[in-house]
Amino acid sequence: MGIYTRLAPFIPKQSCVLCTERSIFCVCEYCEQSLQVSQHRCRSCAVPLNSDLHFCGACLTHAPLFANAYALYDYSGVCANLIKRFKFDHQLCIGDFFAHKLHEKYLNLVSDQGEYDAIIPLPLSANRLRERGYNQTHELLRVIAKKSNILIDRTSVKRIKLTRALSTLNLEERKIEINNAFSAQAMIYNKVLLVDDVMTTGSSLNELAKTVLKAGAKSCDVLTVARA
């Protein structure tokens, strides 16, 4: 491999979508620092906590069905802006930036917690997929798919119910809307990692956890780019 080939990935060739500086990804290292990262989170659902407690009040009264949740960033300010531009304005280079960060996080997780048998991205409904043209979570998993041997299972779970946009609903309405939204083929995984772009109330990921556990998975964790 010649020196130029080896250096090629490190030569800045994009402009940062936030400040227009040349950078390796379309979010430069400087702007990346403006993404908020809470260090102290609920062990169960990853919501940022102000106290020294290990779990949030909601998880203490009613624990989610996934064991642990992990998130890269807080869903606020710059991060929320980037995710919206990726999802709704089709700025795929932002997805590429997040995909690299998700891969780093995944490697840390595996070295701390051990291997997973499979990753299951939160499935979109056929309608939403047609509207958007792609499943954003598949884009976010591109780097993991390319650089690790983990099985990314995109087919065992299907979305079988048309749901309204959950962002317009309150917590109770979300739970009712998402109930029985997925169906899954029988699976023999011990440990599954469920992945989505943003966790807000966790209703969708909890429902997905319910579905994969019923289908035979022994336990599951959750990884998202952002946590509200």
Ligand SMILES: [Zn+2]
């Ligand atoms: Zn920048």
Ligand SMILES: [Zn+2]
């Ligand atoms: Zn919690």
